[in-house]
Amino acid sequence: MGNRLSKIYTRTGDDGTTGLGDGSRINKDSLRVDAMGDVDELNSVIGILLTEAVPDILVATLIQIQHDLFNVGGEICIPGYVILHKERIENLEESIDALNGSLAPLKEFILPGGTKAAAYCHLARTVCRRAERKLVELHRNEKVTDISLQYLNRLSDLLFVMCRIINKEANVSDVLWKNEHD
Numbered sequence: 001m002g003n004r005l006s007k008i009y010t011r012t013g014d015d016g017t018t019g020l021g022d023g024s025r026i027n028k029d030s031l032r033v034d035a036m037g038d039v040d041e042l043n044s045v046i047g048i049l050l051t052e053a054v055p056d057i058l059v060a061t062l063i064q065i066q067h068d069l070f071n072v073g074g075e076i077c078i079p080g081y082v083i084l085h086k087e088r089i090e091n092l093e094e095s096i097d098a099l100n101g102s103l104a105p106l107k108e109f110i111l112p113g114g115t116k117a118a119a120y121c122h123l124a125r126t127v128c129r130r131a132e133r134k135l136v137e138l139h140r141n142e143k144v145t146d147i148s149l150q151y152l153n154r155l156s157d158l159l160f161v162m163c164r165i166i167n168k169e170a171n172v173s174d175v176l177w178k179n180e181h182d
Helices: 031-049 056-077 086-100 116-141 146-169
Strands: 017-019 025-027
Touching: 031 056, 031 116, 056 086, 056 146, 086 146, 116 146
Parallel strands: none
Antiparallel strands: 017 025
């Protein structure tokens, strides 16, 4: 990467456009930039989550997810670029299966909460769903990789399971939804 990021401001975006990785310029309020922003926000929320007491069994996976999300952002930033591969989705599925296997079956819906770390993980899950919706919307208008779409879909499932693991490892109950109308 060298000195690629040695100058932080360029003034080239003062007109409301931004540069993509392929050198083209687009409006800052475009769907593509929205999708990149949602993925970046998700990565930031996971960064916040990692500042909390997260079970050791989740840390390496969360760090890998941050790298994967940076790659997803790269794919969005450079139309036609592919860096994420199917193995990453398979890894998410393996993590979901392994972690979920240690949890009691759900009988009620879960509300965000429990520990602070679990609440941050729920926030990451909801931001992930938004990023996925934005990427689906972008995909309707412009080509994005199927792997990126699948990755975000699977990641939100993994984050849900991680929320439960975080609470379980802290000996804190999940917050169960109470249907008061039954």
